[in-house]
Amino acid sequence: MSEFIKPEQIIVDDFVLKQIPGTPKFAKEIYDIFTTDSATFKHWFDGDMWKSVDEVERYYYDKSQNNDPRWKYAMYGIFRNNELLGExxxxxxxxxxxTGEIGYWLKKSARGQGIVDKIMPTIEELGFEKFNLRKINIWCDNDNIASYRNAEKNGYKLEGIQRERKLWSDGSVHSTAMFGKLKSEYKKTL
Ligand SMILES: CC(C)(COP(=O)(O)OP(=O)(O)OC[C@H]1O[C@@H](n2cnc3c(N)ncnc32)[C@H](O)[C@@H]1OP(=O)(O)O)[C@@H](O)C(=O)NCCC(=O)NCCS
Known part of the structure; x- marks a missing residue:
């Protein structure tokens, strides 16, 4: 059975991590980020991430209402001075x-500042300590250099490359790099 894990607000340095509300304001903001920066998300997903502002609003509203039947997750908007930077x-x-998987995205203007690296340990603590995970995975497109580096820099072990796992609508074929960190490895860094 699926269950939504309602995220509480977390402060990390200058950042506030909190649920993104499913409101027209945030839906428009997110839609605009993905539309404007679409080329910079190209290693992440096939085609357009969002078809319309309404679709974004419904997605985040469903999450906030506990209606997403797909899986358990605890995703946070990353805010600095009330500006939404990513998730x-x-x-x-x-x-x-x-087990669980860490996922993240930043809008273009927020990249290159080490933001994911600063917040990642807090998300790991949540996973290993609060949700009692044994293992956290990071799976990224093998060509997604930035995400690959995030995983490496945070001590995730490359466990394999799943070759030609995805065929995208433009005909390109994509392999997936599978990184993982065990709780025992996380403990060693404390
Ligand atoms: C993944 C993402 C959050 C990383 O943002 P970030 O943490 O700010 O990462 P940076 O832009 O600083 O890049 C990380 C590292 O990769 C390097 N890098 C990034 N793009 C590169 C490229 N095209 N060629 C070579 N190196 C590159 C950077 O130089 C940096 O190296 P360093 O850590 O040694 O300084 C951001 O790129 C993003 O939102 N991408 C789209 C969504 C996504 O792919 N999410 C991950 C899904 S698995």
Whole structure:
């Protein structure tokens, strides 16, 4: 059974991590980010991330209402001085196997400042300590250099490359780099 894990607000340095509300204001903002910066998201997903502002609003509203039937997750908007910079958190939390996946995106203007690296340890703490995970994965497109680096810099082990895992609508074929960190490895860095 799926269950939404309602994120509480977390402060990390200058950043406030909190749920993105499913309101027209934020839906428009997110839609605009993904439309304006679309080329810079090209290693992440196939085609357009969002078809319309309404679709974005529905997605975040469903999350806030606990209606997303797909999986357990705890995703947070990243805010600095009330500006939405991106999103980070755990998705695909599998309570039986005690695993989860860290996911993140930043708008273009927020990249290159080490923001994901600053916040990642807090998300790991949440996963390993609060949600009692044994293992956290980061899976990224093998050509997604920035995300690859985020995983490496944060001590995730490259466990394999799943070759030609995805065929995108433009005909390109994509392999997936699979990184993981065990709780025992996380403990060693404390
Ligand atoms: C992934 C993402 C959040 C990383 O943002 P960031 O943490 O600010 O990352 P940076 O832009 O600082 O890049 C990280 C590293 O990769 C390097 N890098 C990035 N693009 C590169 C490129 N095209 N060629 C070589 N190196 C590159 C940077 O120089 C940096 O290296 P350093 O850590 O040694 O200084 C951002 O690129 C993003 O939002 N991408 C789209 C969404 C996405 O792919 N999410 C991940 C899904 S798995």
């Amino acid at each position: 980070i958190g755990l998705s695909g939390i599998d309570t039986k196997n005690q």
